[in-house]
Amino acid sequence: MTFALELKDLRKSFGKTAIIRGINLAVPQGERVGIIGPNGAGKSTLFNLISGRFEPTSGDVLLNGQRLNGKKPFEINRMGLSRSFQITNIFPKLSVFENLRCGVLWSLGYRYTFLKFLADLDDANERADELMKMVKLDKKHDVLAINLTYAEQRALEIGITIAGGANVILLDEPTAGMSKSETSRFIKLIKEVTVGKTLLTVEHDMGVVFGLADKIAVVVYGELLAYDTPEAVRANPLVQEAYLGSSVADLQAGGHQAC
């Protein structure tokens, strides 16, 4: 079976310090995975290894069965993996529509060839319109990104992240900074726009993780402590032990406190 994403004995050290210590994980197409773990456990490092920002010290990352080792982030993106970077993908002085069209053109591999640009433009306009509806920003067509609310900017960012049709999507704390009601609307939106896609999120808010993920990967001290359904993870004594103090109650409740 080919998995959408596979990590094989993945390791990363900075100097002599081992941060990721032999992670094995196989994620089937269409599964939504929440990555949780105490502060400093290695979650961001893991994301950076998967998206090609860091080169593994040893081990493999496979995307749709293809080894990613040595590939640059933009090459990995073209192979079907897209990562959001909390607003930084957005051009503040472009409109919602223009931002999404840029995302589409970039994903089409548009390389400033004027004739190719013209040929692609109709398709790109159509796709940008479709994305705008998907992320519920169709009423904001001409609004400059800088003038959107924070939650709308995050929605635009998701639109740009999925613009190229990548089948594996990585989201860093997608609801960080949102109010409770914005958060639940946003979880619904993420679920809608990622139907059929493989989704990985790094998230501190347990309410978001338990609301979004089919499976939860628990990373502790650079190792995968558990990879299971939210119910099984919540009941796992090893996981509870890793989350000392109030976070145990939080885990059990699947509440909205940060871990």
Ligand SMILES: Nc1ncnc2c1ncn2[C@@H]1O[C@H](COP(=O)(O)OP(=O)(O)OP(=O)(O)O)[C@@H](O)[C@H]1O
């Ligand atoms: N580029 C780097 N060079 C050296 N050490 C690093 C580097 N990046 C991360 N680390 C170290 O690796 C460890 C894991 O960091 P990482 O950011 O991956 O953890 P995390 O689980 O995402 O933490 P948090 O939940 O606090 O964001 C930390 O001790 C951090 O200091």
